[in-house]
Amino acid sequence: MPAPLPLTSADPDPSFAELIAARPHLSAHAMDGLLVEEVPLARIAREVGTPTWVYSAGALRRRARALQAALSGAGLHASIHYAVKANTSLAVLRVLAEEGLGADVVSEGEMLAARAAGIAAADIVFSGVGKTEAELRRALAEGIGQINLESAEEAATLSALAAGMGRTARVALRVNPDVDARTHAKITTGKSENKFGVVLDDAPALYRRLTELPGLEPVGVAVHIGSQITSGMAAYRGAYAKLADLVRALLADGLPVRHIDCGGGLGIPYRDEPAPLPEALAGAIAATLGPLGLPVMLEPGRWIAGPPGLLLASVVLQKQGRDRRFLVLDAAMNDLVRPAMYDAWHGILPVGGADLVAPVSPADVVGPVCETGDTFARGRALPSLQSGALVALLDAGAYGAVMSSTYNMRPLAAEVMVEGNRFAVIRERQAAEALLAGQRLPAWLGGGGS
Structure with a gap:
């Protein structure tokens, strides 16, 4: 398995100009600095504050359409169900719903978000290895289009619930093909030691069941x-x-197979590493599953939502250590945890017009959380940035805000969507006082509880 991209690299990092050029929704202006579509990030910082997540609606639309075009160009009858776990914002979901995408959900909460965003129940796939009875009842009541079963035990549970409710659940059987996707060990799902799906050899008998x-x-x-x-x-x-061999065997046994769910997982280039295009994935599907003549389903998340999002942050202070310079941001690992969790590399751009063309030198970009792991980058080439200067952490639209926490009692950041020359707050910044909501002191500590 290849190692994850580290916080630092022996190869030269992409320049600011290269990072911007590879992301069509970004541009730089001498006076306004870094823009998302037509909106200066400095304006968002002034009006909303930092840290703030910023999403480009235009980029979301372009990527959805590019994937649709790739599948159509390969001659596939395909439907796309966006993996809601990548970004659960109602505004993001609404944009993708307007582009004709359904949803792939893994919890009752994600199901409710998809429905609230206007995605029809029939266009929702409910995946996940540990659906509770309450979640399955909700899915049945909503009339969810497809429930992906991951075990014989789950099938028995759902059967009992559906029969008891007088409902019929449309189900697909998720199989584990024991294939190494050569991705990070924590996000691989198709190997035999992973918890997902049923053993391929057991699938025909279970499908008949x-x-x-x-x-x-x-x-x-x-x-x-x-x-x-x-x-x-x-x-x-x-x-x-x-999967094609399994479908042929099922059809040969007279069992019904209406479509094939191909999952997701297509990666994006966070730095400048090669990453396959959607045309390549469409070609792989067409070559292997196309001859079956069945409709296919895709469940992309990161590829759709990752590049359109960034985390806008302010420099709290610039600190000179014995042998290194630190840029301390007001964003932290509780906001964007991927660098701490996966040693993930995210492009970091200064926002100010002058800062984008100023001389650079190595700096460690860190947050204020009291852990050394609260580090976004080491030795990154950045200009001298004083207190109040703005930076943008790129490609943070997927597995960014959804993985945020309130560690160190830090409120959740605001979220903003940009479209053209306008922007709107789509989630208010959490108030510090809200962090205490729901807490109670027991009576023996002076509280009113029993």
Whole structure:
């Protein structure tokens, strides 16, 4: 398995100009500095404050359309169900719903968010290895389009619930193809030691069993092999070839298969590393599953939402250590945890017009949380940035705000959406007082509880 991209690299980092050029929704202006679409980030900072998540609606639309075009160009009858776990913002979901995307959800909360954003229940796929009975009841009541079953035990549970409610659940069986996606160990999902799906050899008998269980209507098979896949199409082709063999066997046995759920996982270039284009994924699907002549479903998350988002932060102070310079931001690992969790590399751009062309030198970019792991980058080439200067951490639209916490009692950041020359706050900044909401002192400590 390839190592994750580290916080530092022996190779030269992309220049500011290269980072901006690779992201069409970004531009630089001598006076206004860094812009998202037509809105200066400095304006957002003045009016909303920092740290703030900023999403480009235009970039979301372009990426959704590019994936749709790739699938259509490969001759596939395909539907796209955005993986809500990547970014659960109602505004993001609404934009993607307007582009014709459905949703892939893994919790009741994500299901409710998708519905609130205007996504029809019939266009929602409910995935996940540990759905509770309460969640399954809600899915049945909502009339969710497809529930992906991950075990014989889950199938039995859902059958009993559906029969008891007088409902029929449309289900797909998720299989584990035992394919190494060559991604980070913490986000691979298609190997035999992972918790997801059923063993491929057990799938035919279990699929037949699904046709016999009351309250269940099997409609297809599903697979998902991991996230942030950038190593090419070999893993996809291997998984889809196994899936194709399974579908042929099921059809030969007279079992119903209406469509094939191909999962997601297509990676993005956070730095300047090679990453496959959606046309390559569409080609892999067409080559392996296309001959079956069945509709396919895709569940992308990061590829859609990652590049359109950034985290806007202010410099608290610039600190000179014995042998290194530190830029301390008002954003921290509780906001964007990926660098601390995965040693992930995120591009960092100064926002000010003068700062974008100023001389640079190595700096460690850190947050204020009391852990050394609260580090966004080491030795990054950045200009001298004094207190109040702004920076943008790029490609943070996926697995950014959704993984935030209130560690160190730090309120959740605001979220903003930009479209053209306008922007709106789509989630208010959490008030510090709200961090105490719901807490109670027991009576023996002077509280009013029992």
